[in-house]
Amino acid sequence: MIGTTSEQRDILDAIEILLASLYLKKRGDLQKKISPYAYEFINKRGQINEAFLKGLKEKIVNLPTISLTLAFEPPKETRARLSAWVKANLGQDLILDITVDESIVGGALVSFGGKYRDYSLRKKIEEVFAKNEEFQILS
């Protein structure tokens, strides 16, 4: 399961390093050149050879992406919770592309496959003020 775009980049970088190393006589300690997460991810999925790596690269590049705009930079804990939700609820390999926009206050803007929804707290606040006549102060 790839969680975020930074993890996706990590794995793609690792694949490039592994592909380049296939033609070297001395490969050295590859595990030191790539992140442990990416190494484990690739290693779990098959025998490292050119066909496997190229196939994996294509698959990862073409993974569907959910774009999420959040009000804060999510710490690891939040990223893990979001990735777990995606895995449990959408049951497929998806990438979470997270951007930060403090003005949305809370919640998230969700975008996937050309569809977009605003589930932000900013929108809720706007609705609270728009719905209630008592907020329309008149002189």
Next chain:
Amino acid sequence: MTIEPVMIFWLLAGLIFILAGQLAVAVWALWSLSRRLAEVKRQEQHLKDGLAAKEEEILEKAREKGQKIVAQAFTAAVRIQKEAKIDKEKLIQLISQKLEQASAGILKSYQGELEKVGEDNIRIFKNVSKDITTQTSQAMAEELKRRQQEHFRKLDEQIIGLLKEVSQKVLGKALPLEAHQDLIIEALEKAKKERIFK
């Protein structure tokens, strides 16, 4: 040539008649002028009273709005708190602090409004001196009222904007990480229900 006494009599009588006529015209002009002056004074006093009342009205409105802002901020805080599931006391405390800071700005706006009213007073008094017809002064008073309503409408918009801004700024910071996470998961759940991921 000899002048007949009868002729002298008629000449003098005619002269007296002309002088009497001119005197009558002068008296009428003086009387008319004094009436106009009295009308000017009456109009000025009327406008002064009206504008003084308007100034009081503006201050009263500012006071009422101040109360409304606080009341509405609290109402908004409670509503938003329900939506965001965060600590109500903390949110209200934060909103109150922010409103206190913002109230200085609101008062400044109203002071500006009063200054504008003062400028309008001067303009109206100047115009009244030029033309004292009732219709003109009424038109001026209406123009003044229209402009003030426009100022107030802009102020209202600013105040509502301020409430929104305060709520937004306070909320983002007041939310604990857990509540932020819950809101994001809730957003994903809604997106799933609305078949965004299909």
